[in-house]
Amino acid sequence: MTCTLFELRAADGRAFSPFCWRARMALAHKGVEPALRAVRFCDIADIGHGATTVPVLLDEDAVVRDSWDIAIHLDQRWPDRPPLLPTEGDRRMAQFVHQWTVTQLHLPIFKIIAADIWDALDAQDQPYFRASREKRLNATLESVRNVQAGNLAQLRANLAPLRGVFSTQAFLGGAQPLYADYIVFGALQWARVVGQVKLLDGDDAVSQWFERCLDLHEGLGRREPAGV
Amino acid sequence: MTCTLFELRAADGRAFSPFCWRARMALAHKGVEPALRAVRFCDIADIGHGATTVPVLLDEDAVVRDSWDIAIHLDQRWPDRPPLLPTEGDRRMAQFVHQWTVTQLHLPIFKIIAADIWDALDAQDQPYFRASREKRLNATLESVRNVQAGNLAQLRANLAPLRGVFSTQAFLGGAQPLYADYIVFGALQWARVVGQVKLLDGDDAVSQWFERCLDLHEGLGRREPAGV
Numbered sequence: 001m002t003c004t005l006f007e008l009r010a011a012d013g014r015a016f017s018p019f020c021w022r023a024r025m026a027l028a029h030k031g032v033e034p035a036l037r038a039v040r041f042c043d044i045a046d047i048g049h050g051a052t053t054v055p056v057l058l059d060e061d062a063v064v065r066d067s068w069d070i071a072i073h074l075d076q077r078w079p080d081r082p083p084l085l086p087t088e089g090d091r092r093m094a095q096f097v098h099q100w101t102v103t104q105l106h107l108p109i110f111k112i113i114a115a116d117i118w119d120a121l122d123a124q125d126q127p128y129f130r131a132s133r134e135k136r137l138n139a140t141l142e143s144v145r146n147v148q149a150g151n152l153a154q155l156r157a158n159l160a161p162l163r164g165v166f167s168t169q170a171f172l173g174g175a176q177p178l179y180a181d182y183i184v185f186g187a188l189q190w191a192r193v194v195g196q197v198k199l200l201d202g203d204d205a206v207s208q209w210f211e212r213c214l215d216l217h218e219g220l221g222r223r224e225p226a227g228v
Numbered sequence: 229m230t231c232t233l234f235e236l237r238a239a240d241g242r243a244f245s246p247f248c249w250r251a252r253m254a255l256a257h258k259g260v261e262p263a264l265r266a267v268r269f270c271d272i273a274d275i276g277h278g279a280t281t282v283p284v285l286l287d288e289d290a291v292v293r294d295s296w297d298i299a300i301h302l303d304q305r306w307p308d309r310p311p312l313l314p315t316e317g318d319r320r321m322a323q324f325v326h327q328w329t330v331t332q333l334h335l336p337i338f339k340i341i342a343a344d345i346w347d348a349l350d351a352q353d354q355p356y357f358r359a360s361r362e363k364r365l366n367a368t369l370e371s372v373r374n375v376q377a378g379n380l381a382q383l384r385a386n387l388a389p390l391r392g393v394f395s396t397q398a399f400l401g402g403a404q405p406l407y408a409d410y411i412v413f414g415a416l417q418w419a420r421v422v423g424q425v426k427l428l429d430g431d432d433a434v435s436q437w438f439e440r441c442l443d444l445h446e447g448l449g450r451r452e453p454a455g456v
Contacts (some may be wrong), residue, residue: 085317086316087315087318088315088318089314089318089321090321092321096321096408099389104386104388158332160331161332164330164331165323173320180320
């Protein structure tokens with residue numbers, strides 16, 4: 001009854017992809033321990049099954065190629081275990097939180113850590129990453145590192161909605177985490193593992209929530225060594 | 229079986245408060261037609277019942293003093309009518325959308341329209357509004373009007389999560405609006421009614437969603453005349 005999760009890794013083996021962390025936390029939430037298969041960007045096509053991105057989950061006959069679909073799949077496959085998306089409203093929430101995360105968090109975080117990611121990648125991955133990301137940024141990786149302060153200020157401002165939520169509850173899911181928490185967690189774990197910059201002050205409510213997430217599932221997130 | 233909604237009005241009688249619009253749309257969603265009572269800032273204490281803000285809903289014996297509590301009240305009072313918050317997940321979502329709206333939308337919108345609000349207010353309200361809001365802004369109302377372009381660009385950037393959501397569904401609630409839609413609607417209706425600036429281009433997915441909201445409940449929102 002083993003399932004296999006293909007996930008992106010840095011040259012030293014650390015898992016850093018925000019979307020792969022969504023999948024890892026979702027699996028742990030359901031009490032499923034997958035076999036982990038490390039891939040580099042240059043290996044993704046070798047996964048087969050039409051994979052062009054990671055994470056990819058192989059679960060018996062199922063091939064699930066997207067972190068959102070993995071969450072849906074896990075709730076369907078294990079209906080008696082703690083739900084990731086207990087209600088239709090939680091699906092709506094997770095979709096909104098996803099759109100918020102990719103536009104308001106991933107973008108400034110990516111600019112903050114882009115050069116750090118390149119430093120951490122396997123040499124086989126570096127040329128692809130530099131070419132594709134510099135095209136996306138319309139700037140060199142090093143030049144965005146030089147304007148880090150502005151992106152850091154933007155990120156901290158963009159996190160304001162979470163501070164309001166965490167003033168009255170421990171997780172986006174309420175007293176316990178749900179899939180929406182893992183969506184945001186992935187973004188900050190990406191920066192924690194591979195970035196060389198501390199994003200938040202320790203007294204920030206978002207930082208305190210992130211520490212709670214690092215403790216979840218027997219410290220799954222915390223076991224991955226931090227970049228700084 | 230009449231209930232009464234106290235709501236903020238401009239000198240010419242137009243309803244503009246974002247929180248009052250949440251309540252108006254929520255009442256219409258439940259098919260409840262309240263008696264409307266116009267108040268100015270300087271009248272709020274006269275409502276009684278400990279009111280210090282609007283909206284305030286009087287519904288038989290109940291006094292409901294906050295837009296969120298009004299939504300909760302209406303779903304409890306009319307459980308057989310279309311729900312505003314059908315699941316626990318929708319409550320979680322509405323809380324996050326509320327925090328997102330007040331920090332990421334209200335703040336730039338307020339800076340864009342602050343001087344327009346002052347222009348629209350009854351003369352009795354103007355001194356209070358100017359003093360309290362200039363203290364909050366740490367600037368004169370006129371000086372924030374002069375940096376409108378930057379606040380407009382910030383607002384448009386902050387709306388990005390909605391564009392992703394509306395690429396696959398008509399409302400935050402899915403095919404039909406829910407309370408989360410009315411939270412965001414209130415922010416844009418505030419600017420539509422009292423502001424002198426067009427916030428969004430017509431081809432923006434957020435603008436198209438807002439037009440759909442203006443059509444809801446027999447054009448309730450659209451019947452309120454726009455500032456421009």
